[in-house]
Amino acid sequence: MVGGGGGGGHGVRTPANFPPRQKARLPRGPVHEKSLEQQKKGPSSSSPSVSSNKSPLQLAAAIVQPQKPLESPQHMVTPVRLQESPGPRTIPCSSGSVGSGSGAAPFDICIKRDDKCSIKLSRSLLEINREKRREREQLSKEAAPLQYLRPGMVLLKKFLKHDDQVDIIRRCQKLGIGSGGFYTPGYRDGGKLSLQMMCLGKNWDPNSRSYGDTRPFDGAQPPSIPEVFSKIVKDAIQASNEFLRQKARPANDVEELPPLSPDICLVNFYTSSGKLGLHQDKDETKPSLHKGLPVVSFSLGDTAEFLYGDVNDVDKASKVDLESGDVLIFGGKSRLIFHGVSRIKPKTAPNWLTDEAKLRPGRLNLTFRQH
Numbered sequence: 317m318v319g320g321g322g323g324g325g326h327g328v329r330t331p332a333n334f335p336p337r338q339k340a341r342l343p344r345g346p347v348h349e350k351s352l353e354q355q356k357k358g359p360s361s362s363s364p365s366v367s368s369n370k371s372p373l374q375l376a377a378a379i380v381q382p383q384k385p386l387e388s389p390q391h392m393v394t395p396v397r398l399q400e401s402p403g404p405r406t407i408p409c410s411s412g413s414v415g416s417g418s419g420a421a422p423f424d425i426c427i428k429r430d431d432k433c434s435i436k437l438s439r440s441l442l443e444i445n446r447e448k449r450r451e452r453e454q455l456s457k458e459a460a461p462l463q464y465l466r467p468g469m470v471l472l473k474k475f476l477k478h479d480d481q482v483d484i485i486r487r488c489q490k491l492g493i494g495s496g497g498f499y500t501p502g503y504r505d506g507g508k509l510s511l512q513m514m515c516l517g518k519n520w521d522p523n524s525r526s527y528g529d530t531r532p533f534d535g536a537q538p539p540s541i542p543e544v545f546s547k548i549v550k551d552a553i554q555a556s557n558e559f560l561r562q563k564a565r566p567a568n569d570v571e572e573l574p575p576l577s578p579d580i581c582l583v584n585f586y587t588s589s590g591k592l593g594l595h596q597d598k599d600e601t602k603p604s605l606h607k608g609l610p611v612v613s614f615s616l617g618d619t620a621e622f623l624y625g626d627v628n629d630v631d632k633a634s635k636v637d638l639e640s641g642d643v644l645i646f647g648g649k650s651r652l653i654f655h656g657v658s659r660i661k662p663k664t665a666p667n668w669l670t671d672e673a674k675l676r677p678g679r680l681n682l683t684f685r686q687h
């Protein structure tokens with residue numbers, strides 16, 4: 317388990333065979349179903365009828381500069397925002413090591429602890445703990461801890477415990493400034509996107525849309541996926557399957573997510589202006605896709621507005637907020653859904669997280685898959 321028991325104090329909601337880790341992390345409250353499809357018009361069929369031959373990052377470029385045709389060289393040239401506007405409590409006055417082109421200076425997702433340029437309003441441990449407690453209480457009152465979005469798609473609200481979130485950020489920060497760390501994905505013609513990416517396990521190349529053992533632009537080998545991350549992924553799938561078993565009516569019509577042994581993790585850091593166009597994750601192997609092996613996504617920091625649907629059309633997509641600590645799973649019948657991030661909501665990261673992990677304004681996302 318990552319960190320320690322920072323998220324303790326949650327009640328047990330499920331029967332005896334619920335995974336022990338989950339017992340500690342789930343807040344009290346009814347398990348209920350939330351179908352966003354029901355709230356919003358749009359097709360409910362789960363097998364996509366439209367496919368895209370553009371990579372997610374090409375599609376992101378399309379969102380950033382929608383007036384330009386995707387094939388035009390101009391669409392690629394997207395200014396990378398190197399300096400964030402100051403957050404509510406921390407005011408960095410230099411960009412430090414922010415920003416990188418392919419193979420250039422490393423990108424640090426955290427504001428340096430000893431950054432003399434940061435004006436920090438220090439808060440006591442008591443205050444931080446009070447905030448964490450308030451967050452847990454609010455969650456147990458307002459949101460169902462597990463939400464059924466559509467067949468094969470489950471959202472686990474605040475599944476990542478407080479200490480896990482801090483630990484994940486710290487690990488990504490360390491890996492991100494090392495060999496194989498964060499870079500601004502670019503295209504052959506020199507265009508860049510306002511997103512920082514790092515691959516763990518295997519490298520995903522946005523140009524060829526294929527996986528490899530090293531990065532073509534600098535030969536670096538992606539760092540391994542930390543064991544603690546894989547353990548959380550496994551626990552999240554187990555918790556989802558337990559939830560799906562409970563909600564199954566009739567009881568013999570249980571929908572199960574296949575287990576995942578993640579060997580790929582794409583880590584994205586979005587600044588406040590970051591976006592990701594609608595796309596399908598379909599560069600994994602045919603057996604992996606055919607079995608519907610899930611994509612498991614961790615969200616940390618600022619909230620993302622996440623779009624998903626059966627077709628490559630933002631107007632037909634459903635929308636859900638992904639907050640810090642949320643884990644989203646899409647596998648089975650939803651494995652090939654179109655999805656993307658329409659916007660990052662600035663200054664929505666929990667204060668305690670910014671204080672402890674020193675994450676820059678923005679959002680960190682990790683998606684785990686099996687090749």
Ligand SMILES: O=C(O)CCC(=O)C(=O)O
Nearest residue numbers: 372582597613657681683
């Ligand atoms: O940031 C997210 O929530 C989605 C990321 C994603 O879709 C991807 O990396 O393929």
Ligand SMILES: [Fe+2]
Nearest residue numbers: 372596597655
């Ligand atoms: Fe994706």
